[in-house]
Amino acid sequence: MIKHILISDPTLRDGNHAVAHQLTANQIAIYATAADEAGVPIVEVGHGNGLGASSMQVGLALEDDVTMLETARKHLSKSKLGIHVIPGFATIKRDLIRALDIGVDVVRVASHCTEADITQRHLGFVRERGKEAYGVLMMSHMAPASVLVEEAQKMELYGAEGIIIMDSAGAYLPSDVEEKITALVNGLKVPVGFHAHNNLGMAVANSITAIQSGAKILDGTARGFGAGAGNTQLEVLIAVLERMGYFTGIDFYKMLDASDIAEREIMPVIPVIKSESIVSGLAGVFSGFSKHVTRISKEYQVDQRDVYRELGNRKVVGGQEDIIIEVVMDLVRKKK
Template structure:
């Protein structure tokens, strides 16, 4: 299996969810949490791309360059990326973004208009940036035309080309057909960005991987425009279960959501209750009623509920063995104290 490279867009696509009101502290803390979680590329900026803060698209709390600088201050491994929509973003703004700390750019055009990004791709390559051709609304054309447009991005010098399901309208068979065509005809890697408007974001991301995509997007807690994006945490969990190689760390991705993102959202009046420990039930393969008992045991003995559930899964605990969770918690607490 090919290695999968993860891009998290919480600080850009997720910006739509907070009306572009992420603070500089949010940018720094979330970026730091994502790097700790092994995310390869972290996208940041106004939801509508570089210098998208306008009366038409909504004003951001901070300009893109301040956000980039705040995030970049926390990164040593992950690439920091911006999104640029030709007609909104400019080459001059891209130079400013690079100066602030951006290492990559995703040039986003409508799926049939890759030529709109030629100038920007070439300029970005001249600047030494990692460049992604981002073909939006990929459901609006067929695989043949999508491939023609992707080949344009490749010819301009892009390092990766994405089939982007901006409307969350694609079915798994659509994703497979289009990604397969790109994989067959392009020499550069292929990526996919899913939205969850039909509840298919994780499924479509996996289908894209099966068809040959090696760059996949997500957002912490599935944040993002519309119904949101592929949840980064769920994606990592499923990739682990399927045996794919990647750099993501499941626990640290969950921590980035629960300890950094969700408190920030709650402070902004967006009340979010984390259910990420419930996701561990499926990851560990244990009975769903175990969650409440594991939480209580974790609180009582000062151990991570996730570790309790994972150990219960390793021991193949079944319904009716809830008391076993206390024994597991005690053992973990003893190990922790040594």
């Protein structure tokens, strides 16, 4: 049994969600240095929504992609530099070529869990350029295991060297993770990975369940820094994996140091599980909705928990934030 787990650390990418994409070049330099020192295999950097995503619509990043990637590149020696790429945000010509030229080592091409098709050209391009390419299925709780396997098999065909499913809404319990990871491991030749969010307090437990179900890749961030209730807390994950006999190559004490540094230097607050995170996790709604839901619910004096439930019923995904106002208006009418 192979006991080695590949860790990818999106503190400087998913964490950017937690600060409205305002991470500074200096903060990126500081954490990249600490993570490199700890031996983190892959350090993912960028706007919360990945390469080319900085915009009025999803949020303007403080630093542009070039600055973020060049800064990280300069401070990583052992660690590989990774990026998150959603085709639609990131074009090959404008964004991807430049990123590879800066020296990105690992590209994760991501789509909604039922839209693997859109990743074909990007995955193919990265492989042609001789860089590592992974496929990512976001909001994976919205598709049954059989569909995830089909979509992942497409990505494998396009050249993905591994498939990571994301629990973008923090909706999974361990039994869900077990079912989906097992199906993917059985249906794919390439390694499978898992990216958790902590809305239901299960990020570490779900990550461990993924490994016990055959996954070989896990994502985690310092202090869980990330969207909404946060990600899997990496330094906790390392501790638990080590105790269970798994090997990550990360130095545990130095990872604790890196997370202390991250807490002090880059995090205005450490993620905790607020009431709205629990409700959005239960409803399976992406945390990117939260600030809009809070604002609009308050404005029209409806219970934001009801808004999340209805959004969950309507199976909304990122980009459909306009539906919030529709749901709120329906609730206002019902109240009358």
